[in-house]
Amino acid sequence: MTDIYRAIADPTRRKILLLLSRHEYTQSELVDQFTISQPAVKKHIAILLEEKLVSERREGRFRVYRLNQEALSDGYQKLQVEIGGLLEDKLLKLKAYVEGEHDGEDD
């Protein structure tokens, strides 16, 4: 699991991730940011939950969603290795190096 590629394949899901990167939101607050229906948004959330990029918390009748920074970071690093590694760009190599040196730090 944690198929980052699947999670970020859809623009609505990317926007949800962007919103949650700022702060937490309830489902209805998220729904308000889109023109699509509540069940449609919920399906996107379900995929993000499946891929562990977002976590859910009950708060009374609300569901509060929050970005799982760690999972996103892990997935993104994997992606960078796999996709960034395809480029022969010198700068990308530098980045890979910097990341590699500091792999596993938390703050």
Place this chain on the structure above:
Amino acid sequence: MTDIYRAIADPTRRKILLLLSRHEYTQSELVDQFTISQPAVKKHIAILLEEKLVSERREGRFRVYRLNQEALSDGYQKLQVEIGGLLEDKLLKLKAYVEGEHDGEDD
């Protein structure tokens, strides 16, 4: 067009990109690297062509495919801004900075 997210969503396509990052391949050479059928591989190639990440060249009865480094680089940078920007990781910020400084260089 050039929906990098769509292009890299599938592992077979990522492997094709990886292979083509080393050197060019004809279609049949690519097909040989997979267990799926020739039409299946061709469909993946079609998507990569649609998204401009791969280019095609006729050579007699062969089709030679090659990675479009520039398009991949562009798409990857977009992805880095959009996805990398979600992380509050200091190192990712450094990378973004380094990239930004050298944006638009070719070699």
Place this chain on the structure above:
DNA sequence: TTTATATATAACCAATTGGTTATATGAGAT
């Protein structure tokens, strides 16, 4: 306890994806 609101679920739909097999076409080699 009724009402309002948040969330969940079901049923449905069209388009896309990822695969198959079978067959057609194109072009170089015999």
Place this chain on the structure above:
DNA sequence: ATCTCATATAACCAATTGGTTATATATAAA
């Protein structure tokens, strides 16, 4: 001209995706 091999195309299939509407359920507020 025929054979062979590379590629293309068609028809088909099942699963997934991204959306809908309608309705059910849960919980807080009146």
